[in-house]
Amino acid sequence: MSDTALEPSAETRHEIVSFMIRDQAYCLEIEHVLEIRGWTKTTALPHAPSYVLGLMNLRGTVLPVVDLAARLGLGATQPESRHVIIIAIVNEKTAGFLVDTVSDIAMVSESDLQATPNVSSEQTSRFIQGIYMIGDELVRAINANEIVPNTGLEEAVA
Numbered sequence: 001m002s003d004t005a006l007e008p009s010a011e012t013r014h015e016i017v018s019f020m021i022r023d024q025a026y027c028l029e030i031e032h033v034l035e036i037r038g039w040t041k042t043t044a045l046p047h048a049p050s051y052v053l054g055l056m057n058l059r060g061t062v063l064p065v066v067d068l069a070a071r072l073g074l075g076a077t078q079p080e081s082r083h084v085i086i087i088a089i090v091n092e093k094t095a096g097f098l099v100d101t102v103s104d105i106a107m108v109s110e111s112d113l114q115a116t117p118n119v120s121s122e123q124t125s126r127f128i129q130g131i132y133m134i135g136d137e138l139v140r141a142i143n144a145n146e147i148v149p150n151t152g153l154e155e156a157v158a
Contacts, residue, residue: 011109011110011111012109012110013107013108013109013110014029014030014031014107014108014110015029015030015031015105015106015107015108016028016029016030016105016106016107016108016132016139016141017029017030017033017036017086017102017104017105018102018103018104018105018106018134018139019084019086019099019100019101019102019103020099020100020101020102020103021068021069021072021074021099021100022069022074022075022100023100024140025103025134025137025138025139025140026068026099026139026140026141026142027106027132027139027140027141027142028086028088028097028141028142028144029141029144030105032088032089032090032144033086033087033088034087034088034089034094035086035087036084036085036086036087036102037084037085037087037096038081038083038084038085039079039080039081039082039083039084039085039098040056040085041056041079042054042055042056042065043055043056045064048064050070050076051066051067051070051071052064052065052066052067053065053066053067053077053079053098056085056096058087058094058096061094063087063094063095063096064095064096065085065095065096065097065098066095066096066097066098066147066148067079067098068097068098068099068142068147069098071127071147072127077098077100079098082100082101083098083099083100083101084098084099084100084101084102085097085098085099086099086102088144088148090144090145090147090148091145091148093148095148097147104134106134108132108134112132112133113129113130113131113132113141114130114131114132114133115130115131116128116129116130116131116140126143126146127142127143127146127147128140128141128142128143129141129142129143
């Protein structure tokens with residue numbers, strides 16, 4: 001038996017939070033996730049981007065809530081009590097992401113991330129950084145830095 005067989009793999013592994021939108025699996029790297037909350041009514045903000053549901057107060061911090069289905073071009077969500085908000089930090093901003101349900105927390109290897117097939121639109125390849133195969137399910141990895149733009153949301157809450 002060689003010594004290299006006993007050494008841990010140098011492969012980068014990280015945790016992801018998987019969630020459902022329109023019966024399809026997506027995920028975010030857990031490093032972005034602060035907490036997961038039940039649906040909370042938001043306060044509408046005039047002239048906000050169409051994918052911004054509104055603002056919520058999280059223990060004294062006002063933050064935008066993004067409808068991830070709308071942001072991904074899957075149509076607007078009519079929020080109900082069964083929906084979940086994932087509170088995340090992206091681009092040094094805190095935002096809430098409305099999703100249908102949170103499914104799991106999983107450990108994945110960087111090498112498990114497969115490229116998004118070339119049949120998708122420019123927006124899809126911008127918002128989806130790749131696909132994980134977890135069990136027999138395809139899980140789309142959200143590019144959090146693109147979902148929350150560097151501009152636009154700060155003007156919405158400024």
